[in-house]
Amino acid sequence: MITGLYETHLFVANLELSIEFYKNILGLEQCYFEEERRAAFFWIGEPKESMLGLWEKPKSEIDRRHFAFKCDKNFIINEATAFLKEHGLNPFNFLNDGTDQPMVFAWVPAIAIYFDDPDGHHLEFISVLDGKGKPENGIISYERWLELETKEK
The missing domain is CATH 3.10.180.10 (2,3-Dihydroxybiphenyl 1,2-Dioxygenase, domain 1)
Incomplete structure (x- = not known):
């Protein structure tokens, strides 16, 4: 039934700083950005195979x-x-x-x-x-x- 892990999500305090980190340091391909919801998504490996979502939240809400x-x-x-x-x-x-x-x-x-x-x-x-x-x-x-x-x- 389960064949892999498709996506995972993290809360981040500063979306732009995190985009910089995951895109320009780790080299992930950013595939979507949503300003209104303060979210960014990245392909991990080949496009559409696995995804990381980042959601901006106040620091107090980040675990x-x-x-x-x-x-x-x-x-x-x-x-x-x-x-x-x-x-x-x-x-x-x-x-x-x-x-x-x-x-x-x-x-x-x-x-x-x-x-x-x-x-x-x-x-x-x-x-x-x-x-x-x-x-x-x-x-x-x-x-x-x-x-x-x-x-x-």
Whole structure:
């Protein structure tokens, strides 16, 4: 019955600032703008495949949300941290290892790095990795994931 997630929506304090962020920094294609309702919509990936809606609300009505953008794993491994920093964003992970490098959710397995939008919504770049999930390994660095994968071969 369900074949995917088509759209998600966020409340933002400043619609123009958020349009700038999602369009010019993250590179999403803006597909619709409605001044009267203070809303903007963006295609995620190919047009009409997936959509993000932004709705301007007073700051007091904004509750922070989280969602992840599916990305190419090579981008996450080799470029994502530098890309985020170049755009004044602070990449973070859940490893508490003092780094801002991507981490692996071993149960999937998937590699990911987090960052915040202008309203503090937690966003994520994520890519599913090859191989079998190993939930017993928890959340680990990509280097550790590669070590474990090499040991199994």
